[in-house]
Amino acid sequence: MLLANADIDNSQALTERQQAVLDAALRLLVEEGDNLTMTAVARRASCSKETLYKWFGDRDGLLTATVQWQASKVRVASVDGKGLDLASLTASLERFASDWLSVISSDTSIALNRVAVGHAGSGKDDLGAVVLENGRFALARRLKPVLEAGRQAGLLEFTDAETAFRTFFGLVGRDVQIRLLLGDRLELTEAAIGGDAARATQQFLALFGAKAGPQGL
């Protein structure tokens, strides 16, 4: 689910072997966090450090390549907004919500966000921007057309799609991501995710659904 890098792959000239190396680096990143060593990556990937440096320049290059490689793999599924009624809109929103919760609670996402947050402090590279672009902003790009379609169909009422999206984002994510990033155990079962997605969707519809007045500016 929610993986679909089939069509246009932005893997800029990555050979099979290089992808395997990046996968190894990614696995190591999940296990070790940001304190993975080049030696460890080389050993895990069964390649030489010299090759790593030839291919990726330096440690930061390897890290960004790894993050981009993973980012190119995780894609929230898109939704077509034709024949929209309340049921299908609700289903779409719930789908987005549960997909998003699945992503942010996955080990790889947590690890990637951790290293990106860490690097955002001493801004050598733009890992934070990459993660943000392929995470929160990609989600917005996918969801906003659905919201707009819902408004066109008379199902939703809002003035600014960005504001509506951010509210939905907040209702879905709540404190989950920061708690996970800070190391809080918080296992999200499939069922819990489904329940949260449904709840968030209902709350969003209560706030932005047509004929439900009280949503402010």
Next chain:
Amino acid sequence: MLLANADIDNSQALTERQQAVLDAALRLLVEEGDNLTMTAVARRASCSKETLYKWFGDRDGLLTATVQWQASKVRVASVDGKGLDLASLTASLERFASDWLSVISSDTSIALNRVAVGHAGSGKDDLGAVVLENGRFALARRLKPVLEAGRQAGLLEFTDAETAFRTFFGLVGRDVQIRLLLGDRLELTEAAIGGDAARATQQFLALFGAKAGPQGL
């Protein structure tokens, strides 16, 4: 505002000088992120490295002491729930919301959360737990009585205070914290914070206010 460590200070036997050292470390942490060196701290605090090690054990000890020191300073103001009507409840909620937004958008909070997130990966210390305990969970402890009072006064309707709190948390924070942690520029002016706090409060009241039916489980 929102600082009140007057009464019971949990500064466990920290001399004036030690607090000054921790303040210096904190300032350096904000500037340099997690890659601050013991030498830099010693120089900034005008103390010797030997003293640092005698007082705080090792680098991690210094870091946790710094985080706890800051945590003991930042306290969200508490609210008394007597004579509660809709206006005062709204005011309290807005106050909580804007205080919280001010905290999470402050430089020190961002820096502290960054290092805590980074350390949560390779779990040597419990910086994440400390931050979580003094951030998100402290907020919940302060806010829940207000919510309960609101329910007692017939102003709010909810079955689980935790769920209600988490919804409020999501409506207030939305994507702000993760974006800031990932390095997104996002200056929150006083006015913007006030507006967001009011919006979040209104949305929360729309969902959980009495005589507003549609809030699900």
Next chain:
DNA sequence: GGTTATCCGTACCGTACGTTACGGTTCGGC
């Protein structure tokens, strides 16, 4: 079969930084 390119494995170098050790100074107690 020879040549060349690619890459693995490993040894090596330089450096940054955590940690420790030590001499010099201040200061309170007697």
Next chain:
DNA sequence: GCCGAACCGTAACGTACGGTACGGATAACC
């Protein structure tokens, strides 16, 4: 005035790790 404790400044040590160099193996190509 002397002693010891606390502390500053700095030098020194050990190590981990990023980055580089080199020998040997494999394979493609002629």
